[in-house]
Amino acid sequence: MADKLLIGIDLGGTTTKMAFLEKSGKIIDKWRIKTDTSDNGNHIAPNIAKSINSEMTKTNHTKDEFLGMGMGTPGTIDNKAGTVYGAYNLNWGDKHQVKSVIEKGVGLPLIMDNDANVAALGEFRRGAGSKDQDIVFVTLGTGVGGGIITEGHLLHGCNGDAGEIGHICVKPGGYMCTCGKRGCLEQYASATGVVHIAHDMAEKFTTGKSRLKQLEDKHQKVTSKIVFYLADNGDILANQVVDRVCFYLGLALSDVANAFNPSNIIIGGGVSNAGNTLLQPTTRYFQENAFPPVRDSTKVQLAQLGNDAGAIGAGSLALKFDKSSKNKSSWDK
Incomplete structure (x- = not known):
């Protein structure tokens, strides 16, 4: 059985970059959508879920082929509560329920981290710090x-x-x-x-x-x-x-x-x-x-890695969902 794939989401104020990746961090498909910050940013999470589902259909993938999703986002993140706040360029000044919306929309687990942290992980895994x-x-x-x-x-x-x-x-x-x-x-x-x-x-x-x-x-x-x-x-x-x-x-x-x-x-x-x-x-x-x-x-x-660093690093966060590995750290190479 082939290894499960990862989904990386790099959320920015203007565009959201996403990718399907192998566990090694190698990108097999990538795309981007406009980040819709209108209506207090309430469309952002649903649009991400919709886009991932659309790309799966387009590339003949099913959710069963994926281990999980990782996302890098501006703002202050509470993974336990599934919220992000203080991301003013997204109009997420107050707490926004992000994790549950994307998980429900796609049917896969999601873990989030700061956008600069996930870019660091990307360069660490596949770029200048590999x-x-x-x-x-x-x-x-x-x-x-x-x-x-x-x-x-x-x-x-x-x-x-x-x-x-x-x-x-x-x-x-x-x-x-x-x-x-x-x-x-x-x-x-x-x-x-x-x-x-x-x-x-x-x-x-x-x-x-x-x-x-x-x-x-x-x-x-x-x-x-x-x-x-x-x-x-x-x-x-x-x-x-x-x-x-x-x-x-x-x-x-x-x-x-x-x-x-x-x-x-x-x-x-x-x-x-x-x-x-x-x-x-x-x-x-x-x-x-x-x-x-x-x-x-x-x-x-x-x-x-340029614009790919965030998606690669974000995808690596999903390695924590790998139950087949004794060491589930997102930074493992």
């Missing part, structure tokens, strides 16, 4: 998230908030963060943080010519992608902005590495598409600030 037991994953997007795996175990902490790398303070008294604190990494190394820094530095920029300065002065739209593109093409101000961003990121990663001594720190998310323009200065500042033995044993690198 040869290691100790990794830190940081995702740079609209915000900054993270996941920490040490000795093969995903850390959650006493309140489920381990890995909140985005809320490490890198500049006391700095930019106000949505969490209510000032100076969080999220306000300096996210896509929105890059734009914020660019705006402030442009106001004080007086030396040389800069296309970024011109865009800011004319109140034209500036994105993190534009900033890194201009830096790649020699723009003085854009390079100064990138250097500032990478300083804060490298500093925060050195603090995390000093605490956990990972083999790899893996950087993912949309901002990581800047490639070496982001990676090289970040690595330099990481090495300047890390404890020397940690500096010499930890590699900073870019994620490898």
